[in-house]
Amino acid sequence: MISEVARVITYVEVSPLDAFEVFTAEVDLWWRRGPRFRGGGPESELYFEHDGRGRRLLERGHEGVFEIGRVQVWEPGKRLLLEYRLRNFATDERTEVEVRFEEQGKGTRVVLEHRGWEALRPEHPARHGLTGESFSGMIGLHWGDLITAFRQHARKRS
């Protein structure tokens, strides 16, 4: 198999239902802070909300509310399928994050997959500022924001 998928697995000593609940209802408590993980600044708040059409993952920050993505599958204790967008994505651009919660022993195996990069158009604005060094080329579109922040920070120090 060609791996086009980023996959991360962890094991938590709680039941699949609890794991799902923490992942969703308490997302703001565990989602890491800082510019690498949140675009909404230090006051950023992450939450799932039902808007009548379905659930969405939102981030409220200094620039208002940003929709990270719509929930495609919501199966408590089993599976969460979520569209995943960054701020520099066009409105029709999205990748996909799937989280599976599998009972294992006295706990839960949590498998997270992030995929769908190939759907992003080639002239993606996330490429802004990439200068073609092997480093930025490797990191690619997903970390455009991060690299810019890093460069600005590095420049300040030099």
Place this chain on the structure above:
Amino acid sequence: MTRARVQNALPPIEATLLALADPTRRGAVELLRLGPLRAGELAGALNMSKSALSRHLRVLRESGLVREESMPEDARVHVYSLQRKPFDSLRCWLDEVESYWALQLESFKRQAERTRGPKSKRGRPE
């Protein structure tokens, strides 16, 4: 950086992802993992005409994922083979994405076990 330069210098990872976005091209890559093949052999295995396959092979060549070479014993015979470098770059890039989510899941695990785990106040006795 000017717009023109952005368009000319497609970051390698994107060329790789775009090349792999198509199921036919992924099929060709899967076949080439087993060893070099001629265009005709690839077309046969993928059940399509050589001309239909040729544009896909061009995308794969341009992305650097495959290389076309003539056989030493017969220069008229061209074979395609996989190139390692773009796959290594793809892996490196996915490693970055994975390290992002690994940090997130580590944090998630701490939160879950602190509030719901067996050693937490809310945790249920076994």
